[in-house]
Amino acid sequence: MKWTWVLVVVLLSFGSISLGKESLDFPEYDGKDRVHDLNAKNYKSVMKKYDIMVVYYHDHPGSSRAAQRQFDIEELALELAAQVLDEFEDEDIGVGLIDAKHDKAVAKKLGLDESDSIFVFTDDEVIEYDGELAADTLVEFIYDVREDIISQLIACLILAIKSLNTDFSSFEDDPQSFIPVYSPLYFEAYADAAEEFHPHILFYATFSPKVAKALDLKLNEVDFYEPFMDEPVVVPGKPYSEKELVKFIEDHDRPTLRKLQPHNMYEIWEDDVDGEHIIAFAEESDPDGFEFLEILKQVAEDNTDNPDLSIVWIDPDDFPLLLPHWEKTFGIDLSHPQIGVVEADDADSVWLDMDDGEDLPSADELEDWLEDVLNITSLLCKINVMLYTECAVHHMDVFYDDEI
Amino acid sequence: MKWTWVLVVVLLSFGSISLGKESLDFPEYDGKDRVHDLNAKNYKSVMKKYDIMVVYYHDHPGSSRAAQRQFDIEELALELAAQVLDEFEDEDIGVGLIDAKHDKAVAKKLGLDESDSIFVFTDDEVIEYDGELAADTLVEFIYDVREDIISQLIACLILAIKSLNTDFSSFEDDPQSFIPVYSPLYFEAYADAAEEFHPHILFYATFSPKVAKALDLKLNEVDFYEPFMDEPVVVPGKPYSEKELVKFIEDHDRPTLRKLQPHNMYEIWEDDVDGEHIIAFAEESDPDGFEFLEILKQVAEDNTDNPDLSIVWIDPDDFPLLLPHWEKTFGIDLSHPQIGVVEADDADSVWLDMDDGEDLPSADELEDWLEDVLNITSLLCKINVMLYTECAVHHMDVFYDDEI
Numbered sequence: 139m140k141w142t143w144v145l146v147v148v149l150l151s152f153g154s155i156s157l158g159k160e161s162l163d164f165p166e167y168d169g170k171d172r173v174h175d176l177n178a179k180n181y182k183s184v185m186k187k188y189d190i191m192v193v194y195y196h197d198h199p200g201s202s203r204a205a206q207r208q209f210d211i212e213e214l215a216l217e218l219a220a221q222v223l224d225e226f227e228d229e230d231i232g233v234g235l236i237d238a239k240h241d242k243a244v245a246k247k248l249g250l251d252e253s254d255s256i257f258v259f260t261d262d263e264v265i266e267y268d269g270e271l272a273a274d275t276l277v278e279f280i281y282d283v284r285e286d287i288i289s290q291l292i293a294c295l296i297l298a299i300k301s302l303n304t305d306f307s308s309f310e311d312d313p314q315s316f317i318p319v320y321s322p323l324y325f326e327a328y329a330d331a332a333e334e335f336h337p338h339i340l341f342y343a344t345f346s347p348k349v350a351k352a353l354d355l356k357l358n359e360v361d362f363y364e365p366f367m368d369e370p371v372v373v374p375g376k377p378y379s380e381k382e383l384v385k386f387i388e389d390h391d392r393p394t395l396r397k398l399q400p401h402n403m404y405e406i407w408e409d410d411v412d413g414e415h416i417i418a419f420a421e422e423s424d425p426d427g428f429e430f431l432e433i434l435k436q437v438a439e440d441n442t443d444n445p446d447l448s449i450v451w452i453d454p455d456d457f458p459l460l461l462p463h464w465e466k467t468f469g470i471d472l473s474h475p476q477i478g479v480v481e482a483d484d485a486d487s488v489w490l491d492m493d494d495g496e497d498l499p500s501a502d503e504l505e506d507w508l509e510d511v512l513n514i515t516s517l518l519c520k521i522n523v524m525l526y527t528e529c530a531v532h533h534m535d536v537f538y539d540d541e542i
Numbered sequence: 543m544k545w546t547w548v549l550v551v552v553l554l555s556f557g558s559i560s561l562g563k564e565s566l567d568f569p570e571y572d573g574k575d576r577v578h579d580l581n582a583k584n585y586k587s588v589m590k591k592y593d594i595m596v597v598y599y600h601d602h603p604g605s606s607r608a609a610q611r612q613f614d615i616e617e618l619a620l621e622l623a624a625q626v627l628d629e630f631e632d633e634d635i636g637v638g639l640i641d642a643k644h645d646k647a648v649a650k651k652l653g654l655d656e657s658d659s660i661f662v663f664t665d666d667e668v669i670e671y672d673g674e675l676a677a678d679t680l681v682e683f684i685y686d687v688r689e690d691i692i693s694q695l696i697a698c699l700i701l702a703i704k705s706l707n708t709d710f711s712s713f714e715d716d717p718q719s720f721i722p723v724y725s726p727l728y729f730e731a732y733a734d735a736a737e738e739f740h741p742h743i744l745f746y747a748t749f750s751p752k753v754a755k756a757l758d759l760k761l762n763e764v765d766f767y768e769p770f771m772d773e774p775v776v777v778p779g780k781p782y783s784e785k786e787l788v789k790f791i792e793d794h795d796r797p798t799l800r801k802l803q804p805h806n807m808y809e810i811w812e813d814d815v816d817g818e819h820i821i822a823f824a825e826e827s828d829p830d831g832f833e834f835l836e837i838l839k840q841v842a843e844d845n846t847d848n849p850d851l852s853i854v855w856i857d858p859d860d861f862p863l864l865l866p867h868w869e870k871t872f873g874i875d876l877s878h879p880q881i882g883v884v885e886a887d888d889a890d891s892v893w894l895d896m897d898d899g900e901d902l903p904s905a906d907e908l909e910d911w912l913e914d915v916l917n918i919t920s921l922l923c924k925i926n927v928m929l930y931t932e933c934a935v936h937h938m939d940v941f942y943d944d945e946i
Contacts (some may be wrong), residue, residue, distance in 0.1 A: 165863055167615060169608020204573020211571060211618050214611065218863070225866035270568055278862040458682040459569055459622070462629035 165222055172220035173213065174234040181234075181244050188232035191259040192219070192280065194271075195250050198239035218273040223280060231280065258283050262333070268408075269401035279401050282337035287329060314340040314363050315373075315387065324358045324377065331383035338402075339387065362387070366395045366435050367442060392445075395438035398452045406450060410482035416449045416508065417487075418477040419470075423455060429498060430475035436501035437508075447508070449477075477504070479511050569626055576624035577617065578638040585638075585648050592636035595663040596623070596684065598675075599654050602643030622677040627684060635684065662687050666737070672809035679804040686741035691733060719745050719766050719777075719791065728762045728781065735787035742806075743791065766791070770799045770839050771846060796849075799842035802856045810854060814886035820853045820912065821891075822881040823874075827859060833902060834879035840905035841912075851912070853881075881908070883915050 174184050176193065185191050194216060199209035213235075220233040236245050238253035249264065250257055256267040258280065265283060269275050315332075325343065332341035344350055355361055360378060361370035373386050398406055407415070418434055421427035434449060441447045454461055454472050461472055468487050470476045475498065478489035490507055492498060499507065578588045580597065589595050598620060603613035617639075624637040640649050642657035653668060654661055660671040662684065669687060673679050719736075729747070736745035748754055759765055764782060765774035777790050802810055811819070822838055825831035838853060845851045858865055858876050865876055872891050874880045879902065882893035894911055896902060903911065 165867060167608060167612045169606060169611060202573060204571060207573060207618065207621075208571045210614070211622070214615050214618070217611075218615070222863050222866060225870065272568075274862045277865075278859070281862065281865070455682070458678045458685065459626050461681075461685070462626060463569060466629060 165218065167214065167218060168221060170221070171217065172224060172233060173216050174232065176234040176236050176244055177241050178244055181236075181248075184232065184234060185259065188230045189261070190229065190231045190280065190283065192216075192223075192231065192233045192267075192276070193236060193248070193250070193257045193259065194234070195236045195238060195245050195253050195255055195257065197254050198237050212271055215271060215273045215276070219276050219280075222273070222277050229284065265337070267401075268405035269399075269403060272400065275400040279337070285337060287332045287336050287341065314342065315360050315383075327378055327380045327383060328360065330380040331378075331387070334384050335387060335391075339391070362390060364390070364393045364442065365397070366393070366438055368439070392448050393438075394442045394444070394447055395434055395449045395451060398450050399456060407482065411446060411448055413482050414512075415480045415482055416447070416477070417480050418449050418451050418475070419454055419464075419472055420451060420475045421454050426498070427453075427475050430477075433498065433501050433504060434477075437504050440501065440505065446512075477507075479508075569622065571618065571622060572625060574625070575621065576628060576637060577620050578636065580638040580640045580648055581645050582648055585640075585652075588636065588638060589663065592634045593665070594633065594635045594684065594687065596620075596627075596635065596637045596671075596680070597640060597652070597654070597661045597663065598638070599640045599649050599657050599659055599661065600642060601658050602641050616675055619675060619677045619680070623680050623684075626677070626681050633688065669741070671805075672812075673803075673805035673807060676804065683741070683805050689741060691736045691740050691745065719743070719764050719787075731782055731784045731787060732764065734784040735782075735791065738788050739791060739795075743795070766794060768794070768797045768846060769801070770797070770842055772843070796852050797842075798846045798848070798851055799838055799853045799855060802854050803860060811886065813852075815850060815852055817886050818916075819884045819886055820851070820881070821884050822853055822855050822879070823858055823868075823876055824855060824879045825858050830902070831857075831879050834881075837902065837905050837908060838881075841908050844905065844909065850916075881911075883912075 174180070176184060194212070196209075196212070199205050216233050216235070220231075223231040223233070236248075236250070238245065245251075245253070248257075248259075252266075256271070256276065258265045258267060260283065267276065267279050269279060315328075328341070328343065332339075335341070344353075344355075350357070353361070356372075359376055360373040360383065362373055363370045371390070373383065375382055392409060392411075396406060418430070419427075420431045420434065422431055431451065434451060438447075438449060457464075464470075465472050467485055468476075468478065468480070468489065470478070470489055475492065476489055477492075478487050480487040488511055490499070490504075490511075578584070580588060598616070600613075600616070603609050620637050620639070624635075627635040627637070640652075640654070642649065649655075649657070652661075652663075656670075660675070660680065662669045662671060664687065671680065671683055673683060719732075732745070732747065736743075739745070748757075748759070754761070757765070760776075763780055764777040764787065766777055767774045775794070777787065779786055796813060796815075800810060822834070823831075824834045824838065826835055835855065838855060842851075842853060861868075868874075869876050871889055872880075872882065872884070872893065874882070874893055879896065880893055881896075882891050884891040892915055894903070894908075894915075
């Protein structure tokens with residue numbers, strides 16, 4: 139038997155008698171303030187102290203009590219994140235705030251233009267975090283940032299063997315690349331390209347002919363797995379340069395079906411297709427939602443070559459706090475699967491009537507509907523423009539917003 | 543074509559031009575205080591106003607700044623939950639606080655003994671919430687409470703048809719029952735039993751012979767699906783009374799493999815087996831973790847009749863804020879799968895050495911290890927008792943805690 143096991147006994151000090159129960163408790167704020175207010179005087183010395191620095195470049199909070207309390211919530215979320223990140227002994231991770239009113243100059247020096255965003259500074263790069271401002275989601279993102287790209291590549295030797303019997307593309311909802319690498323030359327271009335997309339896209343490599351064969355990978359070739367697709371796309375034009383790899387991935391990083399998650403929600407929302415999003419609500423842990431998701435995957439698979447089709451799948455379970463808001467805004471009942479086309483700028487929307495989920499469409503019917511409705515919503519846009527013309531004040535408001 | 547579709551056009555008012563972007567924003571605290579401080583004078587009138595009342599019976603916050611800020615975090619989480627729940631127009635859902643120091647008498651009148659817990663009052667029952675005090679997890683639990691048991695039963699007519707091609711037991715991590723019902727008499731006993739476990743255990747019913755046949759269900763028979771098991775257990779002794787059904791479910795509600803989730807974490811932790819928990823960490827979205835979870839399921843399936851075996855599966859992705867704390871407490875690296883036996887009271891633990899995940903055990907090897915280690919930890923307990931005897935002060939502390 140190749141595999142052996144050893145017992146590791148961890149005897150904790152008796153001082154922590156209630157540790158058993160505490161070991162499950164969510165960390166409570168310990169009262170130590172860790173979040174730095176960064177300004178022109180201190181930002182250099184503070185940032186020098188940390189290996190990774192998380193900076194929230196925030197709008198100046200309003201003076202109303204609501205705005206103050208909201209800022210309290212955000213600050214406490216960051217304090218909690220800083221406290222958790224403080225537990226890592228091998229790396230110093232700091233958290234700081236930059237006020238867009240008082241310290242715009244500091245933000246500018248750090249190369250940040252867009253306020254109300256979080257940026258993660260590492261040795262080599264500045265990574266924007268486009269997700270929910272919540273301690274758990276942010277901390278999880280930092281974990282991904284901390285993953286070393288190269289070790290992640292090498293780890294795949296094992297990972298890939300383990301995953302041979304499973305659907306490789308199902309592991310993560312982000313697109314991922316895969317290369318069987320033997321030559322250090324290829325490896326370098328690949329690793330450099332990987333760095334550009336870290337931690338948003340996962341990169342794997344294998345040095346094992348057996349693994350490569352099982353995955354149908356040719357030597358020094360990169361395969362690109364789109365989420366929810368069984369078959370990868372072979373990146374053309376090898377030998378690849380870093381530039382070519384980056385270009386290919388940039389051209390292909392809008393999948394036909396993608397999952398909205400707390401850590402990527404704003405990023406996806408900004409990436410609309412002609413001002414529209416196709417939004418599908420499906421609760422995976424519910425039989426109806428599960429079935430509907432299978433239909434969506436079928437539609438995505440059938441249309442993966444259509445660059446105009448990108449369906450955003452939202453699992454309502456991931457966003458309990460937004461549910462009533464979405465039901466109101468879109469006028470739909472989210473206890474059943476729903477699919478619709480939503481205008482990215484004003485949230486006008488058109489939804490497929492599925493009779494409260496009792497009558498799910500087939501993949502073909504859904505494709506027909508999408509074709510029809512994408513035309514119809516173009517028509518709707520024209521009507522909107524007409525209405526704007528009739529209502530000149532609002533039209534100007536729009537222009538005004540755009541010009542700011 | 544039986545299935546038809548209709549366009550539903552929602553044209554929103556022009557006042558909400560930026561609604562598109564806002565429709566994705568997490569709700570921000572609007573400054574309106576909705577959480578009630580319940581006391582002897584107001585609790586009756588406040589609670590009368592709501593259809594559902596969520597009450598946090600909390601320990602009196604300490605006077606330190608840390609304790610105050612921590613209580614702030616909890617209060618703001620409840621305010622946010624109250625604000626989201628306020629959006630439901632068909633039901634009034636209120637949130638209140640009871641201070642265990644000042645208003646113990648109120649808690650007593652409401653039948654609450656255990657402080658530091660959240661209770662949900664509905665028309666018929668008081669349901670304890672044993673999960674994380676976070677707005678999203680709590681709100682999701684309230685959604686489950688709001689689900690009507692009877693409509694859930696009837697909805698299964700459709701749900702079951704849709705799920706015929708899929709693994710029924712995979713939809714939820716809680717055990718669930720299933721009955722093909724034709725007689726109102728049976729239905730009533732079943733519905734009454736369902737009420738006892740709502741919303742923790744899901745109950746389904748079908749009136750369709752076709753569905754019943756596909757699920758291999760006999761008329762007026764209840765099948766019980768344990769999580770992660772393909773085959774259900776037929777509840778013996780029909781015709782069933784409510785009492786018999788409740789007893790059977792109570793006797794079987796500790797599954798062989800169960801998933802720790804933010805909404806049930808404290809409940810599961812309190813349900814230890816002889817003072818111990820078998821804890822398995824496996825990240826489902828990682829190939830290694832996925833593979834290890836498959837092995838765990840195999841072990842659970844092989845040992846489903848062993849009442850002494852209950853493995854708690856934790857997906858580290860669900861608990862980012864606890865990761866560094868667990869790594870420290872247990873002395874393990876959570877970037878790989880881990881399995882160990884943890885003492886519930888003092889968190890002493892023993893872990894299987896899997897060579898950083900490079901060498902996953904087979905199901906048989908894992909079973910052997912569990913058998914061995916469960917003996918070994920019994921031995922460890924004895925050592926602990928000896929050490930307690932030598933360290934009398936701590937021993938007494940334990941007694942003191944118990945007596946309170």
